[in-house]
Amino acid sequence: MRCMLLALLLSLTALPAAPGGRIKALVIGINRYESRAISQLDAAMPDAKALREFLVSPGGPKCSPADIVLMTDTAGAALRPTRANVVAQLRKIAGLLQPEDTFIFYFAGHGVNRRGEDYLLPIDTNLVNEEKLIATAVPVGFVTNTLLTAPARQVLFVVDACRDTASSKGGVFGSALRIASTSGGDQADRVRATLSAARPGQRAFEWPKVGHGVFTWYLLEGLKGAAAEDNGTVTVDSLARYVQRQVSDWTKTYLKGRQSQLPWLLKDGVAPLELLHYQPKNLVSAKLDGTPLKAALQELARQVNCDLLLAPGVPETAPVTLTLRERPLTDALGLLLRPAGLVFEVQDRIIVVSQPTPAPATAQPASGPVGRDGMPLVLVPGGSYRRGSDQQVIEADLKLAADGREIPEYVFWNELTDREVSVDSFYLDQHEVTNGQYRKFVEAGGYRTQEWWSDEGWAWLQEAKVTAPAAWDEPARRTDELPVAGVSWFEADAYARWSGRRLPTEAEWEYAGQGGTGSRYDLGETLDPFRMSVGVAQPAAVKSHAASPFGLYDLTGNVAEWCADVYDPDFYRWGERFNPICVATLKVDVEVPRRCLRGGGYDADAITARVRKRAALEPGERRLNTGFRCAADLRVVRDMNR
Template identity: 30%
Template sequence: MTVTPAEGANPLREMPVQDLRAHAAEALTRARARSTALTDAVDDSDLVRQHSKLMSPLVWDLAHIGSQEELWLVRDVGGRTPIRPDIDELYDAFKHARADRPGLPLLDPAQARAYVREVRAKAFDVLETAPLEGRRLTESAFAFGMITQHEQQHDETMLATHQLRKGDPVLRAEPAPPRRGGPLPPEVFVPGGPFVMGTSAEPWALDNERPAHETTVDAFYLDTAPVTNGAFTEFLDAGGYTERRWWSEDGWSYLREHGISAPRFWHREQDAWWRTRFGVYERVPSDQPVVHVSYYEAEAYAAWAGRRLPTEAEWEKAARFDPETGESRRFPWGNDEPTPSRANLGQRHLSPAPVGAYPDGVSPAGAHQLIGDVWEWTSSDFHGYPGFSAFPYREYSEVFFGPGYKVLRGGSFGTDAAAIRGTFRNWDYPIRRQIFAGFRCARDVSPGEMG
């Protein structure tokens, strides 16, 4: 067959300029409301404390958000006089490791809040006057979308810091996620052949998502939903963490070195598993996707189950390809933006939802919850697509390319809708467990199943 090169239509490209400005302002405002909620939830001593050497103090994240906004929107797009050039190095993520940041002369909470307010006021002034054309950085308000996504990404990082902090619950959320629907088939079939991977049409897509290019995958089966806590408990109860044969060499070494025996934040009490979730101690719900597992744990489970992790290309084809039209959609359900009925995003519920809870978000292949709930580990190393070009700076993606990082897809319950789509690529070290990561499995089609 011939792959239709068309991608899903994006309304940003057709917006009148004033509507585009309003859209960008709303996205920035929503991100700031979330940053404020995450930092106002604790007192100043909590803001400056490092809750884990894996994470920055929350006050560093807050001022870093402002620093990036000043660099790109106030100085670059707006051409305005720098506000705080003296703190550029303090909030450069490449200058200081997270473990070292508490020892820096950081802005205190009051100073950080005042700084981000001043930056935002100037950024909104720039948004009202900047031409949203003529430069790649400003076309379709890209710079404003980039900064929105940057803030939302740090909001998810701050949410992970909240998960690591000790003490009583401080975050609030809507009632429990929707209940699951009827039973789901265990797996779905994804046909082989070419499809358009990545994007050249999504205005706010980041550099590692570009360009759109034709990719071919063989037919495969994919889990209908992410692996649940209940299924993962079977792996635990079968001795999965003590059986060397399920683990890669690197995974087994990491497991033994750190004494890992269950997903992070899980605890065994008598005959049941319990977990700590944002200060709440609760029994592990069997029907939710497992979360806080490393790539190595996902890989070992897949081996135990007689399956494997999907490649990044397989994941994206299952999420985007519509076999009826040959088009690659923006999202599994189509080209429209996420809604609460389609995906669990934006820390709305502070946990994954039961599998099957979002039938409105199903993909053409029949897979559920490919967007939201948990980031999903893939077997692919992080690299640039054919024709990749770093933009607007190498440090966003290019410096991370290589075998040291694994790609995650789909977003989590802590990811905002502005920072996720069917082409979005996340990456991290395979040892990471504090992030909101889970997985689903895949398998090859056997000769007898080819019909």
């Protein structure tokens, strides 16, 4: 296991560099620390060496070897990665940078967070006490400030580390290492991005089979071309997507899903951050003369061996006249679809075409894919939305109390944000999981089979000694069409695993709840008790009310729904903007992290039933107004229904 391995990659501009610019780098890897109180690593130095070799290789950006400074355990005195040498080399190189230069700072080793401050641990770090730590470690703030004041045009901050408390022989103290998003300044062409190997609370693992950290292994594979877009460009976004998918798959294969590691990307600035350019791939050709849109898309998908998904509302028979000659797939799709006002996404060799999210489809066909439990699955096309509430929305929502009472503004503080975030296309259960569906899990031995439970969930189950949801034997609550309720987060998670799906993230749930319109409730701006199960004595059978714009039922009311995320009240302010998910809270005084809950139950009111409202419970808590629905990635559903 690789604990607290930090790979810090800063200020990477488009490769090859702009005319007149040079790529310079300070690459550091530490396996063996001088202090026995710090655990030794196996892959930090190989990772640093591999990155350096790539940067100077003919297949990479062809950096001048003289411009790449490598500091490792075995280097000579001036390049031994002590605190003094690291600081001196960083200042020296930063002082020599020109406006069009590229600067890379890579650090592989341990890192800790102490009292809210992040530190990189050079080889001579002293952990006897906090005073010694501060005197011998390198503050991350110093590194970022040094680099951000340098004239480098673009900055990429890559962290290969686990950010829970470091494990070591002497017990490295400090809470989770967290990396804050940097600011790109006022210049339009300045881009700042942070790419982290793991989210707060997760570990970044080493892979003994290949002799590298899992994240850095796939980072290098992505830079070598595996993360290239159809036009041949490796951008920080395409690199992040590639590494996220590969690392996530690795944990499922080698850790059997019992632990997870999910890289994440934080990006500031609107200019693209291009890393490398390769030959274009996925080239398509076609001569379309009045061809129906669906047939044209099917032909392009066939040429590059992709599947095709058309969301409701796409004009399948609209005639298309266009000639394409050896065009990258994404370019061809843009030429084909943008004139019709359509948007697309290519995910895991699946092409998704839909209306823009501000004008989503109003219904989903009944003949779509179904889950293992018979649940109809609804395609939710990916897109961007305004997360949470800004001050103007909060001021409007403060007036919602039916009895005229004043609602304190702090009720909304955990949803306060001005961020726009994006999510990939995904599938979501058409309605909440029902008693009838959950009974299949119970009868299949779900409460006796450890395979479907996380380690924490199985431990909870052994202690709780439950064999079914709360109040499962009450006749009034066993009606098959009612949503299952009285389940803990652990039970919902186990059911999702058994069914081949997962719980939705908070971001996915809120995006689906807003229905592409940014509405207050899933069916509009007004709470209508005749169209929603809110403020009533008991839940209704699923699909008793109208469907939302995405074709989903009862996202507002009926039962509150568990989400995958760990609850952190500040996550909306520090979380990433693309496929965000919180896997650990940064609150150091939390003993049992709570899990997120969305949508309000049948007993909710106008405030708590809003789709923007954030709530949470301890993962082992069971309430009769709480249930869930599942989500699934596109490729999972594709493979499930083949």
